[in-house]
Amino acid sequence: MDTEANDISRLTPKEIRSLIRKGTWNEVTAGLALGYAQANLVILPERYAFDFLLFCQRNPKPCPLLEVLEKGVSEPKEMAPGADLRRDLPRYRIYEKGAFVREVADISPYWASDLVSFLLGCSYSFEFALMDAGVPVRHIEEGKNVPMYISTIPCKKAGVFEGTLVVTMRPIPPDKVVRAVQITTRFSAVHGAPVHVGDPSKIGIRDLGKPDFGDSVRINPGEVPVYWACGVTPQVALMKNKPDFVITHSPGHMFITDIRNEDLATF
Amino acid sequence: MDTEANDISRLTPKEIRSLIRKGTWNEVTAGLALGYAQANLVILPERYAFDFLLFCQRNPKPCPLLEVLEKGVSEPKEMAPGADLRRDLPRYRIYEKGAFVREVADISPYWASDLVSFLLGCSYSFEFALMDAGVPVRHIEEGKNVPMYISTIPCKKAGVFEGTLVVTMRPIPPDKVVRAVQITTRFSAVHGAPVHVGDPSKIGIRDLGKPDFGDSVRINPGEVPVYWACGVTPQVALMKNKPDFVITHSPGHMFITDIRNEDLATF
Numbered sequence: 001m002d003t004e005a006n007d008i009s010r011l012t013p014k015e016i017r018s019l020i021r022k023g024t025w026n027e028v029t030a031g032l033a034l035g036y037a038q039a040n041l042v043i044l045p046e047r048y049a050f051d052f053l054l055f056c057q058r059n060p061k062p063c064p065l066l067e068v069l070e071k072g073v074s075e076p077k078e079m080a081p082g083a084d085l086r087r088d089l090p091r092y093r094i095y096e097k098g099a100f101v102r103e104v105a106d107i108s109p110y111w112a113s114d115l116v117s118f119l120l121g122c123s124y125s126f127e128f129a130l131m132d133a134g135v136p137v138r139h140i141e142e143g144k145n146v147p148m149y150i151s152t153i154p155c156k157k158a159g160v161f162e163g164t165l166v167v168t169m170r171p172i173p174p175d176k177v178v179r180a181v182q183i184t185t186r187f188s189a190v191h192g193a194p195v196h197v198g199d200p201s202k203i204g205i206r207d208l209g210k211p212d213f214g215d216s217v218r219i220n221p222g223e224v225p226v227y228w229a230c231g232v233t234p235q236v237a238l239m240k241n242k243p244d245f246v247i248t249h250s251p252g253h254m255f256i257t258d259i260r261n262e263d264l265a266t267f
Numbered sequence: 268m269d270t271e272a273n274d275i276s277r278l279t280p281k282e283i284r285s286l287i288r289k290g291t292w293n294e295v296t297a298g299l300a301l302g303y304a305q306a307n308l309v310i311l312p313e314r315y316a317f318d319f320l321l322f323c324q325r326n327p328k329p330c331p332l333l334e335v336l337e338k339g340v341s342e343p344k345e346m347a348p349g350a351d352l353r354r355d356l357p358r359y360r361i362y363e364k365g366a367f368v369r370e371v372a373d374i375s376p377y378w379a380s381d382l383v384s385f386l387l388g389c390s391y392s393f394e395f396a397l398m399d400a401g402v403p404v405r406h407i408e409e410g411k412n413v414p415m416y417i418s419t420i421p422c423k424k425a426g427v428f429e430g431t432l433v434v435t436m437r438p439i440p441p442d443k444v445v446r447a448v449q450i451t452t453r454f455s456a457v458h459g460a461p462v463h464v465g466d467p468s469k470i471g472i473r474d475l476g477k478p479d480f481g482d483s484v485r486i487n488p489g490e491v492p493v494y495w496a497c498g499v500t501p502q503v504a505l506m507k508n509k510p511d512f513v514i515t516h517s518p519g520h521m522f523i524t525d526i527r528n529e530d531l532a533t534f
Contacts, residue, residue, distance in 0.1 A: 046317075049317060053317065053321065053324065054335055054337070057332055057335055065324055068321055070425075078325075156345070158337075159337055188455075188533065266452070266455065266533065267460070
């Protein structure tokens with residue numbers, strides 16, 4: 001076992017963010033600070049902020065807002081007091097006019113007083129709850145990224161932003177489907193209950209073996225494909241509009257909050 | 268029994284809105300379109316809209332957003348397609364620099380292309396669920412307005428908006444408290460679970476017999492006062508900031524939506 005990885009997995013969110021800020025840790029955050037919520041990051045100029053906030057308000061399943069910061073503010077006081085969103089994620093992606101331009105470890109040089117930061121919940125939070133309840137999570141068992149598909153389910157348009165839902169799929173044994181629905185219903189702050197159960201063609205997915213993002217996973221005989229709204233949805237809706245400037249986390253390189261997954265449960 | 272009131276209570280939301288638009292009905296909306304959600308209305312110039320939306324996002328219990336409309340739009344396409352928020356409520360209040368200036372039945376003369384409309388959930392929705400489950404709702408039994416109190420529980424500040432929570436109080440028999448919590452937990456879109464149970468002094472209320480708004484109600488021996496976040500909270504936070512111009516519904520004269528209360532339940 002890798003000693004360094006073993007050590008870092010025992011650190012608190014604050015200690016890990018400190019290692020990230022110093023540049024000591026620049027890898028993916030999966031498996032770190034177990035029990036604590038990790039978040040997707042989107043940073044936009046103020047002129048897009050109202051429309052994007054409205055898009056998230058109208059589409060809470062793909063866009064579960066954990067915290068929205070006032071313009072120019074980079075400390076997420078609710079999710080991690082003392083943290084700095086400009087330096088406390090391992091990697092960021094910079095987009096200009098909807099196109100990826102570069103990946104960086106520190107966005108301080110790009111920061112401006114009109115930037116508004118959005119932290120969105122991530123399915124890591126409910127996957128731990130599923131596993132705790134004995135519901136298998138196939139892509140974790142197989143050491144892969146979750147399979148993601150662009151569905152035909154329309155999002156509600158908001159201002160300049162629109163698109164269809166991107167969904168994740170987890171194959172669930174038939175006797176565990178009800179439990180999987182119940183458990184994820186508790187986590188409305190992190191995508192919540194499934195959006196579809198069963199036949200992929202009903203939501204415009206042609207081949208479960210060919211995901212649009214992530215990796216394909218094994219589906220055992222009798223298992224039911226269950227679909228949840230995915231945090232890639234707002235990124236696709238955003239980029240479609242080709243905004244002048246956007247910063248996001250780099251895939252898998254999330255922001256680690258001080259909030260326990262269980263504290264995000266609705267009840 | 269008043270025949271006209273009896274007749275109107277059987278009409279659909281759309282039919283009632285049509286009578287309101289024609290000026291045939293200009294009274295309070297309590298008891299109309301039973302089973303359908305009624306909504307609070309706040310209309311603000313665009314320059315306040317992001318901060319107010321952020322205030323609602325950070326304080327979902329007092330500010331449960333049902334729909335936010337793009338600027339200049341007056342048709343709530345989600346809650347009531349075809350309706351017009353400028354004419355379909357029985358009475359409106361106009362505020363200038365935080366002060367009430369007049370009450371009107373039609374806000375068309377005040378409409379402007381930069382106005383943003385917010386529809387917020389109202390406790391009528393969960394009160395029906397409580398009564399259906401045999402949990403008494405005292406102010407309805409007594410034919411009064413719900414007692415409301417300005418608590419010392421702070422709201423989360425957002426931009427220019429801040430304040431403390433206004434709460435409603437319902438006295439609940441001790442053997443019904445758990446059920447009352449469970450039922451209202453289902454209705455997170457309309458204030459959700461209670462914010463406090465029991466001793467009023469813990470949240471800064473000196474005398475339950477003297478509410479800050481609404482009427483006082485009888486508390487029977489052994490009954491537990493249970494407190495829920497109240498939709499007056501955002502109005503108080505708003506007015507404190509003395510915005511140039513705000514329109515709200517007149518108290519009790521709500522917007523009647525096409526959405527069933529049960530469709531607002533989380534699960």
